[in-house]
Amino acid sequence: MSDARDEQGTWLQSAFSEHRRELHVHCYRLAGNVADADDLVQETFLRAWRARSRFEGRASARTWLYRIATNVFLDSRRSAGRRTVPSGDPLEWSTDLGPYPDALLADGPQAGLAARETVELALIAALMHLPARQRAAFVLRDVHGWTPQEVAGTLDVAVTAANSLLQRARHTLRGRVPSDPHDWRRPQLTGEDEDVLRRYAAARTPEDFRALLAEEVRITMPPEPPVVGIDAAADFLGRPLDWRTFPTSANGRPALVNYLRHPGGTHYEALVVDVLRVEAGKVVESNAFVGARHVLAFGMPARLGPQERPPGSRG
Structure with missing residues (x-):
């Protein structure tokens, strides 16, 4: 035995x-x-x-x-x-959402398979509209391609009940996600993304940021309200704060891990991860995920000394 x-x-x-x-x-x-x-x-x-x-x-x-x-x-x-099932854009209010570091998909025997798995941020946000059982049914059936019988067995319900959960999920997500599942996949980081990220990480003043932002740029940072428009965003990003920033990528998009030192402080504290969406060389959206737990997900420490560099950090 x-x-x-x-x-x-x-x-x-x-x-x-x-x-x-x-x-x-x-x-x-x-x-x-x-x-x-x-x-x-x-x-x-x-x-x-x-x-x-x-x-x-x-x-x-x-x-x-x-x-x-x-x-x-x-x-x-x-x-x-x-x-409560959300209304509106969860990226604007949901504190449950967080980025997925691309580095977690980068190596190991299953790297190729995992890298093809759906971690596109807009789809992850859209799934927040669904109650848990509908979310599970949708992910198993429409993302993984499981049969209705397999979905029903996993959820311990009849096939008709599993199909009902799936149809309600599809109805809720209609118009919130692309109709073609190929468009749910994690995007690929481009050279343009990398260039904008490098310049964004180095920016400090409102003028620096203005040169990188689209006119209708939107910054989300739950639970705070979004910042919309180039003037408001440039002023917000260019505030005279003592930041240390480290370029990375998440959900196939350029990203920054950010530490802030408060006045009189001796260390920089992990605070926020920004995930950018770049179009035509301009940042059209920045999704800020506030909280040390998001920084820790990237294998970064909770605190940094003034001259300390996290292992493996870029920039």
Whole structure:
């Protein structure tokens, strides 16, 4: 019996290691931020470990782990109590959303598969319009391509109920996401993106920022209201604050990790990650995700000394 449990444990650890990266992307897609995805993946392994002797091999290990991860997410939403489904653009008000560092997709045996997984920020934001069970049904069916029977089995409902959840999700998302699923995929960073990011990271004054912004630029930073228009955005970005910024990328878009030193402070504190959308050489949108947890998701420390550089940082 002990040998059998040891074999099951070894098999599970191998399967989990193989699929961990894509499971993390799946959990991010459901939860909308990296910190929650980390917790969901950890709980997925714990549940799989406890249930390892009951795995019968009727489905693949990957499918089995995805089912567990999906139900971990649903249970987490039930335990959190009833949540209000948002109206308007979640990027303007939802504090649940967060960026996904491209570096998390960059290496390892599953890097190619994970990099193709959907982490486009606009789609992640759109999914916040859906209640948890509809979100799970949509992701499993329309993103992963699972059959209605597989979706129903994961959600423990009849196929007709699973199809009903899916149809309601599609109705809610109509007009909020591109109709072609190929357009849901993570965009590719371009040379133009990199050039604008470098100049944006070096900008300090309103005049510096004005040269980089589109006329109708929009800055979102929940829970604060958005800043709209080049004049307001340039003044907002060019405030005389003591920032340290580090270029990176997230969700296939140029991004900055930002630290702020308050007057009289001795250290810079992790504060915000900005994810930019660039069109025709101008920043048309900046989505600011406020909170140290977003910075930590990039493998960066919570505090920096005046001359300290985080390992692996750019710029």
